[in-house]
Amino acid sequence: MSILTQDDKQNIRDVWAKVFENAEENGKVVVIRLFVNHPETKKYFKNFKNIATEEELEKNARVKLHGKKVMNALNEVVENMDDWGAVVEILTPLAEKHKDVHKVGVHNFKLLFEVIINVYKDALGASFTHPICESWRKVFKLLFDFLEAFYTNTSES
Numbered sequence: 046m047s048i049l050t051q052d053d054k055q056n057i058r059d060v061w062a063k064v065f066e067n068a069e070e071n072g073k074v075v076v077i078r079l080f081v082n083h084p085e086t087k088k089y090f091k092n093f094k095n096i097a098t099e100e101e102l103e104k105n106a107r108v109k110l111h112g113k114k115v116m117n118a119l120n121e122v123v124e125n126m127d128d129w130g131a132v133v134e135i136l137t138p139l140a141e142k143h144k145d146v147h148k149v150g151v152h153n154f155k156l157l158f159e160v161i162i163n164v165y166k167d168a169l170g171a172s173f174t175h176p177i178c179e180s181w182r183k184v185f186k187l188l189f190d191f192l193e194a195f196y197t198n199t200s201e202s
Contacts, residue, residue, distance in 0.1 A: 048183055054126050056180035060165060060173070061123045065116065071164070072112025077102045079160045086156065089149050115157075122188065136188065140195045151189075151196040158185035 049057075064071050080087050080102060087094045092107050102108050118139060125131035143149040162181055166173050 048187065049126065049180070052176070053180035053183055056177045057123060057126065057184055060169065060177060060181070061120070063169065064165065065120055065123075068116040068120070069109055069113045071168070072114070072116035073103075073109045074112070074168075075115060075157070075161055075164050076108050076112040078164055079157055082160060083153075083156050086153055089147055089153070119161075122184075126184070132188075133191065136191055137195065140192050141199075144196055144199065151193050154192050155189055158189060161185070 077099060080093065080096075081099055087096070090111070093102070093105070096102055096105060118135065121135045122132055125135065143154075144151070162178060162185070165181065166178070
């Protein structure tokens with residue numbers, strides 16, 4: 046994760062400490078926002094694709110569960126920012142499952158990452174400064190670049 050400076054890493058850790066305090070709720074907000082802003086992403090979830098309203102999503106226990114999974118995966122990445130090899134070990138099975146089992150297009154990760162940044166902006170307000178936002182954009186670019194390369198390279202196999 047060489048494009049991340051020490052300041053970037055600290056920005057990410059500082060925000061993450063706040064966000065992960067309530068991982069389940071914040072994860073649910075991320076998943077619901079993804080589905081509301083990008084309803085086409087619901088098609089990858091057999092249990093969510095027929096849920097029509099935001100209120101129904103709010104009440105759905107599986108939405109909360111998936112949100113928690115997203116947050117736990119991000120937590121592993123944040124905890125291992127100083128060890129790219131460990132991050133690759135975290136992302137590889139996640140990428141394999143999303144690509145091969147769930148048939149999720151890689152572009153959906155970009156949508157997810159943008160949603161997460163917007164949720165942070167809304168939740169943290171003025172404390173989510175431009176430099177902090179840019180730190181998150183950098184880490185998500187690294188993650189997306191890895192995922193995109195994984196999808197491309199495994200398609201050629």
